[in-house]
Amino acid sequence: MGAGSGGRDGATRLKGCGLKQQRTERLDRSVLARIRDGGPGWQGRINGALRAAGGLNEFKS
Secondary structure (H helix, E strand, C coil): CCCECCCCCCCCCCCCCCCCCCCCCCCCHHHHHHHHHHCCCCHHHHHHHHHHHHCCCCCCC
């Protein structure tokens, strides 16, 4: 399913800004559960944690 198409729940997804890449990663269930427990925005929190771990705190296009 590409960007801009209907999602599983029928909602329309907005086309991305082109600065991110879709990936599939394997995470421990406990790690994913802890991140998701924070509510909406869990993917952004994972991205932020990975950027901080990699020393990429400032966004550069």
